[in-house]
Amino acid sequence: MDPRTIVAPMTPAGVSAVAAIRVSGPQVRDVVLALFGEKAAGRLEPRRACLGTAHDPKTGETVDSLLYLFFEGPNSYTGEDTLELYPHGNPLIVRELIQAIRKVEGVRLAEPGEFTRRAFLNGKMDLVQAESVADVIHSANRAELKNAHRLLSGALSQKIQELNEQVKDMSARLELDVDFAEEEADPDYDSWRKRIVAIGEKISEILQSFRGKENLSRLPLVVLYGAPNAGKSSLTNALLGEDRILVSNIPGTTRDFVEVRLFLPGGEIRLVDTAGIADQATDSLDALSMEKSKAILKEADLKIHVVDGTVAALPAATSADSASADFTVVSKSDLLESPARQAKDILPVSSKTGEGLAELKRFINDAVFTESRDTEDLWITSERERACLAEAFDGVKRALDLLQNRPAVELLAFEMQLVRRSLQSIVGEISSEDILQSIFAGFCIGK
Ligand SMILES: Nc1nc2c(ncn2[C@@H]2O[C@H](COP(=O)(O)OP(=O)(O)OP(=O)(O)O)[C@@H](O)[C@H]2O)c(=O)[nH]1
Numbered sequence: 001m002d003p004r005t006i007v008a009p010m011t012p013a014g015v016s017a018v019a020a021i022r023v024s025g026p027q028v029r030d031v032v033l034a035l036f037g038e039k040a041a042g043r044l045e046p047r048r049a050c051l052g053t054a055h056d057p058k059t060g061e062t063v064d065s066l067l068y069l070f071f072e073g074p075n076s077y078t079g080e081d082t083l084e085l086y087p088h089g090n091p092l093i094v095r096e097l098i099q100a101i102r103k104v105e106g107v108r109l110a111e112p113g114e115f116t117r118r119a120f121l122n123g124k125m126d127l128v129q130a131e132s133v134a135d136v137i138h139s140a141n142r143a144e145l146k147n148a149h150r151l152l153s154g155a156l157s158q159k160i161q162e163l164n165e166q167v168k169d170m171s172a173r174l175e176l177d178v179d180f181a182e183e184e185a186d187p188d189y190d191s192w193r194k195r196i197v198a199i200g201e202k203i204s205e206i207l208q209s210f211r212g213k214e215n216l217s218r219l220p221l222v223v224l225y226g227a228p229n230a231g232k233s234s235l236t237n238a239l240l241g242e243d244r245i246l247v248s249n250i251p252g253t254t255r256d257f258v259e260v261r262l263f264l265p266g267g268e269i270r271l272v273d274t275a276g277i278a279d280q281a282t283d284s285l286d287a288l289s290m291e292k293s294k295a296i297l298k299e300a301d302l303k304i305h306v307v308d309g310t311v312a313a314l315p316a317a318t319s320a321d322s323a324s325a326d327f328t329v330v331s332k333s334d335l336l337e338s339p340a341r342q343a344k345d346i347l348p349v350s351s352k353t354g355e356g357l358a359e360l361k362r363f364i365n366d367a368v369f370t371e372s373r374d375t376e377d378l379w380i381t382s383e384r385e386r387a388c389l390a391e392a393f394d395g396v397k398r399a400l401d402l403l404q405n406r407p408a409v410e411l412l413a414f415e416m417q418l419v420r421r422s423l424q425s426i427v428g429e430i431s432s433e434d435i436l437q438s439i440f441a442g443f444c445i446g447k
């Protein structure tokens with residue numbers, strides 16, 4: 001491991017109330033000395049917030065007055081001495097502060113994921129946990145976040161370690177059998193088979209829980225569609241609680257689809273308001289608008305048909321082309337006579353009075369965040385972990401094939417060794433520079 005001290009911003013570039021910078025490595029005390037002077041360095045205590053004025057070590061110029069926090073290794077995120085600094089969130093200050101820190105001999109900019117990589121190398125977490133740090137940051141809904149937290153807390157690592165122990169125990173016994181082969185009666189093939197099958201089942205269970213990362217940061221797409229003037233834009237504004245989109249009584253007000261973000265209890269969604277879809281386009285621009293509405297509808301995870309409740313004959317869904325609604329709402333319920341609107345499976349909503357909005361949000365939430373209900377599930381998201389598990393599973397299959405022909409115990413022992421190696425690489429007991437490189441290169445700077 002490169003022994004140099006590393007520095008990086010932890011917060012994204014841009015203006016904010018406060019920014020955060022992290023420094024980790026053997027030179028952390030020197031950084032405090034260079035920025036805040038001898039007195040401050042002498043008083044430095046772990047886990048005690050200090051207020052100080054940072055100066056550029058070369059020019060002596062003031063950079064900012066800020067709060068900083070020292071963690072003494074090994075009791076820190078990386079396991080090394082670590083310093084966190086919280087300057088004002090001005091990009092200019094952040095830049096100058098990082099430059100000032102880099103002027104200390106032996107300090108360089110951190111690579112993406114390098115703090116977490118050091119945490120792994122220093123035994124603060126295993127590789128499954130290190131990989132889950134990225135999941136915690138990128139999860140787009142509660143269910144994923146919960147899973148990421150469980151991975152980070154070691155729930156999967158523990159399962160893998162248990163399996164590892166079983167395989168290790170088995171290998172040890174097999175080797176014992178090899179040593180005493182001459183004295184023993186026939187190996188007990190049947191009991192070996194049972195144990196290997198049980199291990200294979202557990203591996204396969206974890207393997208099948210794989211869900212991948214490509215959906216991790218994808219927000220569900222919910223599209224509102226319907227005839228012109230049905231009240232789609234008004235409904236979007238009402239759901240959002242803001243007058244974001246232009247509304248008027250002229251049909252065809254919305255020309256292009258408009259996307260807003262909505263936070264629901266299960267997570268964030270993309271809510272799209274579309275241009276009204278009529279049976280006939282009034283002009284070529286109108287035709288283009290309708291095409292765009294239909295195109296976005298094709299991508300929708302949930303399509304909500306907005307039907308104008310004040311139009312005497314409710315337009316059939318065909319007017320919105322073949323888009324079949326997942327749900328239908330009747331708009332402008334405040335203008336309707338109550339008995340007239342009691343159609344089944346159709347929710348009356350009013351953007352004016354707010355009627356039906358809470359129900360609609362609940363419905364959308366439950367439809368797009370179905371997973372948030374199965375709470376005890378744990379799934380893997382890493383392609384690398386899946387490949388290791390598949391390797392382990394193949395080894396189990398080979399061992400079971402071998403067993404059919406009453407093999408030499410050595411052969412069985414060899415296969416189980418391979419299974420064990422695959423399991424060990426999941427948690428990083430065995431790892432290579434290449435593997436670490438590919439894992440941490442996908443991380444953010446500062447993590
Ligand atoms: N009373 C009442 N009027 C509504 C309600 N929702 C919409 N309206 C009115 O209906 C008209 C059309 O509303 P919009 O939200 O622009 O309809 P739209 O479906 O987006 O229309 P296009 O963009 O043209 O397709 C406006 O005059 C709104 O004020 C409602 O809940 N109650």
Ligand SMILES: [Mg+2]
Pocket residue numbers: 232233234246247253254273274275276
């Ligand atoms: Mg509109």
